[in-house]
Amino acid sequence: MKPLEITDANFAQEVEQSDLPVLIDFWAVWCGPCRIIAPVVEELAGEYEGKLKVGKLDVDNNPNTAMKFGIRSIPTLLVLKGGEVVDRIVGAMPKSALVEKIKPHL
DSSP: OOEEEETTTTHIIIIIOOSOOEEEEEEEETTTTHHHHHHHHHHHHTTTTOOOOEEEEEEETTTHHHTTTTTTSEEEEEEEEEEEEEEEEEEOOOOOHHHHHHHHOO
């Protein structure tokens, strides 16, 4: 399963109204560390299907949402429940570390 493409336009529907916790990867095409973490985000989308909604938001194409959450460096991953940020992960990290951050919110 691929991560959803989250945009300024579908953010409310896909994230704020989601019954599941949501992991959003804020990224950009030109960002090296974003490319490093991308396969891990894709794996999480498959492994946690039905428990966690996983999405990616391109900060260059969706500046409003990035600004709303004060995204200053990428990659930044946010975990949201009921539209509220419950965890913020800045920078690329190994999959095991990401799983440890996500598990308490499932």
